[in-house]
Amino acid sequence: MDMSEINDQPISWDDLEGLLSEAKAMARGLLAHELSNSLRSTELVLTALGRLRRSDQDWAEVEWENRKYFFGALYKAMRRALTDHARRRKAEKRAPEVRLEPEQFAKALNDADIQASVEQQPALIEQLMLSLEELRHREPDWVTMIEHRYFGGLTLEETGRMMGVNARTIQRWWLQARLVLFDAVREGMER
Secondary structure, eight states: OOHHHHHHSOEEGGGHHHHHHHHHHHHHHHHTTOTTOOSOHHHHHHHHHHHTSOTTOOGGGOEESOHHHHHHHHHHHHHHHHHHHHHHHHHHHOOOOOOOOHHHHHHHHHHOTHHHHHHHOHHHHHHHHHHHHHHHHHOHHHHHHHIIIIITOOOHHHHHHHHTOOHHHHHHHHHHHHHHHHHHHHHHHHO
């Protein structure tokens, strides 16, 4: 059986044990931006998996179309869990008003320095996630690219290969998306 056949096979509850190491690696990538270390990769994976089934559904009945669909759904569920976690932390802290400067935001999206802001200003990561969801409706390719570049740590070339787009297009999208995203995050934080 070649790799494409494996990737096209449905995923069931029985298959999850073999996919946990990859799921935890994905969670560690997302948690790298969570400075407080208040969540562990296993906890994030389990929380996300819990969101991937209906409350009235038995785990034996849960099935995902294929590997790509499973990991895409798991990634989105983990991001939602992180957003919810950031909201809870924000509510607990009631952080002071946040001011976001263009240089700070650009540096964060270039170097993942947003980690330093998350602990003092959890509202920043929450608004970033909300702005990404809003942007997804207008420019879904940009959000996928940001997820690969920022959360996944991929280079322009690696992102291009993952998305089937050349690196110059990814670079153009990256520049445009950062500007649009900065404006959305700034507006959201000023509300």
